[in-house]
Amino acid sequence: DAGVTQSPTHLIKTRGQQVTLRCSPKSGHDTVSWYQQALGQGPQFIFQYYEEEERQRGNFPDRFSGHQFPNYSSELNVNALLLGDSALYLCASSSYLWEGQETQYFGPGTRLLVL
């Protein structure tokens, strides 16, 4: 039974570029949440997708957008990258019907460095 997977593991971009990160949820899960974790900090909620729609959003600008596909996998897109976007981006999956969308299991993350 595969856990949460994310790709790529590492990424280097320059300011102003755009980036797409990918996440596949745990088998049986239907909800994907994205978090940004700066060095030495706790994860910060970006948004959550369920039934292919953004259901909740944290305090992040519109440069951060996402998508969920019919197979429940998800993408996080960040436009016009800033140096401050350098962080570990974590995807978490959960199940609406079983444990509840709040019981979340994290993927290994994508480490993004913006130069």
Next chain:
Amino acid sequence: GENVEQHPSTLSVQEGDSAVIKCTYSDSASNYFPWYKQELGKRPQLIIDIRSNVGEKKDQRIAVTLNKTAKHFSLHITETQPEDSAVYFCAASKRSQGNLIFGKGTKLSVKP
């Protein structure tokens, strides 16, 4: 919105001792409180969680207590081992919502 504060930021204990990490939350509507363990370079791992309808939950050497009136919850690790060394995060959320609000983390070091 919800705010979660976590103390201490660092904690050093001898192997075999107990460790306690405390968190407070601000939103009385929060009713789900998970704890995550994050080793260096690894993903946050859910180690235990508690919902507001119970006051304590145990899983082997790990326990979590919740005081709804005071709006605080704590993680207790007994008989600590070197492999317990990691950063521990508390979080708070409302049932059926997705936005876990995390504390800033506690770096636990267990000295052999």
